Amino acid sequence: MYQLYSFPYSPHSRRVVSLLEQAGIAYENHMVPMMEGGHMTDEYLRINPNHQVPTLIDGAIRIHESNAILRYLCVRHELADWYPVSGEGFALVEQWLDWNQCQLAKLMVDIVLNRVFLGEHGNLQAADAAEELIRPKFDVMEDHLNGRAFFAGSKPTIADLSLASNMFQLNFAQLMPQTPNILRWYQTIAELPGFQKSLPQV
Numbered sequence: 001m002y003q004l005y006s007f008p009y010s011p012h013s014r015r016v017v018s019l020l021e022q023a024g025i026a027y028e029n030h031m032v033p034m035m036e037g038g039h040m041t042d043e044y045l046r047i048n049p050n051h052q053v054p055t056l057i058d059g060a061i062r063i064h065e066s067n068a069i070l071r072y073l074c075v076r077h078e079l080a081d082w083y084p085v086s087g088e089g090f091a092l093v094e095q096w097l098d099w100n101q102c103q104l105a106k107l108m109v110d111i112v113l114n115r116v117f118l119g120e121h122g123n124l125q126a127a128d129a130a131e132e133l134i135r136p137k138f139d140v141m142e143d144h145l146n147g148r149a150f151f152a153g154s155k156p157t158i159a160d161l162s163l164a165s166n167m168f169q170l171n172f173a174q175l176m177p178q179t180p181n182i183l184r185w186y187q188t189i190a191e192l193p194g195f196q197k198s199l200p201q202v
């Protein structure tokens with residue numbers, strides 16, 4: 001059975017849990033106690049030398065990088081709805097998976113980490129600068145979703161799970177964009193049972 005190392009407040013873990021749950025794939029979840037430095041222990045560094053979650057173990061195969069894990073699972077389980085194998089759907093999934101990592105993730109982390117999770121140690125200037133830079137990214141998302149139910153076609157894909165896992169995090173900083181296309185799309189993804197199961201249980 002798959003062994004997943006994750007943390008409930010981690011957006012990168014969230015997308016993997018969402019897919020595993022949505023696809024009904026059996027796994028054992030090992031919560032890495034990041035608040036207590038569980039990701040920095042020798043034991044965990046042997047699992048992931050980047051001291052990051054998520055990591056997935058499949059027998060002798062160990063894989064980190066959340067979007068790579070999503071692709072790996074889809075190919076291994078032939079989840080063509082979640083990861084179309086050709087055509088525009090394939091192109092758009094690849095595009096948005098990378099866009100999420102390269103254009104959105106760092107700005108979101110700079111805001112939420114500095115304003116929320118680091119408390120009095122947060123760098124508020126860095127958060128303000130990131131907020132300035134993230135707004136045009138929201139415009140790109142809003143425009144793309146015009147006339148589209150999802151980022152890569154008429155069904156949700158791993159691109160949606162990946163993006164929504166980051167967008168959820170913005171709620172902690174009260175920064176979820178209130179524009180109609182993003183809101184409609186986010187609401188649909190947020191209602192998926194697998195996505196619900198990936199959220200921190202408070």
Ligand SMILES: N[C@@H](CCC(=O)N[C@@H](CS)C(=O)NCC(=O)O)C(=O)O
Nearest residue numbers: 010011012051052053054065066067
């Ligand atoms: N590019 C990685 C990023 C993973 C990541 O940043 N994980 C965070 C939690 S959301 C983490 O473990 N941070 C601890 C650290 O970097 O020391 C991925 O997509 O999996």
